[in-house]
Amino acid sequence: MSLLTAFALLFSQTQIKVLDAENQKPVPYAKLILKDKDYYINAEENGTANIEQEEKISEIQSYGYENLKVNKNQNIYFLKPKYLEIDEVQIIKPKLSKTFTMGKVAQEGTFFGVNNTIWMVGKEFRNNISAEPLFIKSLSFYSRFNAKTSATIKVNIYYDENGLPGDLYKSVIVTCYKKKKLTKYIFPKPFLFPDQGIIVAFEWILNEENSYHKIMTLNGEQQDMKAHDPLIGSVTEYQKNIIIGNLSGENWQFKNGSQNPNKGIGNVGIELELTN
Structure with a gap:
């Protein structure tokens, strides 16, 4: 320059x-x-x-x-910080005597990423494991990098409303590292897995810290495009519970896998660790 x-x-x-x-x-x-x-x-x-x-x-x-x-x-x-008014709080403490896993991760060749299209990708999880309350301890996923040695990504956890994201339940910033392909984020405290289930979705952080430029051929012409690390690993499985979000103005519009005509892009790889 x-x-x-x-x-x-x-x-x-x-x-x-x-x-x-x-x-x-x-x-x-x-x-x-x-x-x-x-x-x-x-x-x-x-x-x-x-x-x-x-x-x-x-x-x-x-x-x-x-x-x-x-x-x-x-x-x-x-x-301004947001403070929620809670009318009644029912405290359920985790017993921490059992450990469960939900979902899966695999070090495969297909990854989800962001170039010039802004989107969110996630997966629906429901409790088919235990009748007693479960608590989320951690989440794991594979990542890959094109340019950076580390990058951050936002993980949003939504209440499940008929297979689509409802209200935002939790949101955390997770740092991924190039040398550590499997990222495991341990939550500071285990939190309750809601009865209706959750949607766990990745939202890319579009800033200079994560961005890089690459040359891509579009319509027969080479173009300098801006992209963002990290890429998020996929797994080979049926896409019915995959969630795709697209930004529309100030809000996100979501659809699940049953509404997605393209069945060939794989599913996002997320593994949750839970306790009773």
Whole structure:
């Protein structure tokens, strides 16, 4: 990159920062929904993001915070923490005397990834193992890298509503490493597996930390495209419980495998470890 190009790129961008409204600490990986764009941007781990001149933020989202509608451009945005009102709490403690596994992973050649199409991929899980309450301890999956030595991805866990994602139950940021192909994320505390089941979905974090450029041939022409690590491993199994999500404006639209005419892309490989 020439010095002139670097200066042009620098002055065509505006750096913004997303902070917690209560403690003024950075909100890592906040999602910046862009007006009239079919893609979004994630902030970096330190809460900063670079916005091109033609990109206008319409909304900022982050798990655990209220969505912020953006009416004017600013350099700093503050998100308010979200507090849920709970009328009645029934405490069920895990016994931790038994361990179960659900789902499977396999080191196969097919992986899910993101180029210029923004999507989410996941899988439906239901408790067909035990009549007593179960608690989720960890999740495992295979990853692959094209450019980075490590990258982060968001794992969203939704309540299952008739085979599609309902309300968001949990959301965590998981770091994957190139040298460690199998990623196992252990939750800080085991949490209850809901009676209606869950959807576990991967949402790529679209920021500079995870992005790289690659040359692809499209319609007979070579194009420089932006993609993001990591890629998520698949397994060979029937796709009925696979979940595909596409971003529509500020919201996600989901469909399950029974609605997907393409049966040849495999299923996402996720293994859950549970306890009683």
